[in-house]
Amino acid sequence: MEKQDALDDLFAQARSRPVEPSDALMARVLADALAEQPKAVVARAAPVARGSWLGGLASVFGGFGGLAGVGGAAVAGLVLGFVQPATVTDFADAVLGTDVVASVTLIPSADALLVGE
Amino acid sequence: MPRDTTDEVSDEVLLAAYARGEAAAARALTARLVPRALGYAARMLGDRAEAEDVAQEAMLRLWRAAAGWRTGEAQVATWLYRVVTNLCTDRLRARQRRRAETLDDAPEVADASAGVEAGMIEADRMAALDAALAELPERQRQAVVLRHLEGLSNPEIAVVMDIGVEAVESLTARGKRALAAILAGRREELGYDGDEG
Numbered sequence: 001m002e003k004q005d006a007l008d009d010l011f012a013q014a015r016s017r018p019v020e021p022s023d024a025l026m027a028r029v030l031a032d033a034l035a036e037q038p039k040a041v042v043a044r045a046a047p048v049a050r051g052s053w054l055g056g057l058a059s060v061f062g063g064f065g066g067l068a069g070v071g072g073a074a075v076a077g078l079v080l081g082f083v084q085p086a087t088v089t090d091f092a093d094a095v096l097g098t099d100v101v102a103s104v105t106l107i108p109s110a111d112a113l114l115v116g117e
Numbered sequence: 118m119p120r121d122t123t124d125e126v127s128d129e130v131l132l133a134a135y136a137r138g139e140a141a142a143a144r145a146l147t148a149r150l151v152p153r154a155l156g157y158a159a160r161m162l163g164d165r166a167e168a169e170d171v172a173q174e175a176m177l178r179l180w181r182a183a184a185g186w187r188t189g190e191a192q193v194a195t196w197l198y199r200v201v202t203n204l205c206t207d208r209l210r211a212r213q214r215r216r217a218e219t220l221d222d223a224p225e226v227a228d229a230s231a232g233v234e235a236g237m238i239e240a241d242r243m244a245a246l247d248a249a250l251a252e253l254p255e256r257q258r259q260a261v262v263l264r265h266l267e268g269l270s271n272p273e274i275a276v277v278m279d280i281g282v283e284a285v286e287s288l289t290a291r292g293k294r295a296l297a298a299i300l301a302g303r304r305e306e307l308g309y310d311g312d313e314g
């Protein structure tokens with residue numbers, strides 16, 4: 001029992017004197033750590049200010065340039081849907097070789113909108 | 118992650134932060150884990166330079182494992198001790214092979230035991246402990262060092278050594294008895310206990 005107590009004292013003494021790593025070892029390990037470290041996620045571009053619904057909408061379409069394109073396409077679609085520009089019917093006549101206008105006479109033409117009859 | 122808050126953070130959280138690219142986490146983990154890996158390796162190998170190589174290699178494996186680390190699967194410190202254990206075992210076996218090939222090599226234990234002869238003063242008592250540890254069978258030495266010098270619990274040692282808790286208890290008990298006998302024998306040999314020497 002006495003031997004065991006003496007041994008426990010020796011263990012306690014050893015624990016109180018831990019092996020200190022050298023600065024060189026710590027530097028080597030840290031260099032390995034930084035060399036192996038996965039790269040940090042690239043910081044995003046300046047975030048859009050909160051509360052700007054237009055900014056939020058723009059970010060959905062990939063920025064204001066994209067939003068302008070989408071808006072332009074929407075307007076063009078509406079115009080083409082409601083009016084019948086003469087160039088469209090001319091183009092259709094040329095391509096199809098038939099009188100397209102005759103089949104769409106119920107749709108108002110662009111002239112009707114412009115003149116305001 | 119600010120430096121002054123890392124003391125309260127677990128190793129697992131720090132490792133996850135390291136994997137996200139936080140340099141402060143690398144520094145905190147290095148400061149926290151290298152002394153433990155080095156201390157254990159030094160006790161197992163009895164050679165400071167070799168222990169430093171093992172500690173660096175074990176930490177390198179940790180850095181490489183960080184990205185695929187699954188939280189809750191293993192404790193970082195336990196995992197590291199296990200890697201150190203395996204690296205030390207490899208080196209001890211290589212050392213035995215070299216000794217078998219060159220029989221005239223002086224065993225390293227003899228160097229450490231010189232400290233005992235110089236008189237059991239503070240530093241020499243540590244040298245005597247290291248010398249006695251070196252005489253233990255490898256598995257007993259692992260168990261005793263992890264339990265009594267590194268302060269791991271028996272269940273943690275069971276994970277490190279890949280054995281059951283009862284086997285750990287048996288190894289530490291036998292290791293301690295053998296260690297006490299070796300140290301007592303040395304003292305008697307050198308005339309520290311009683312006058313019969």
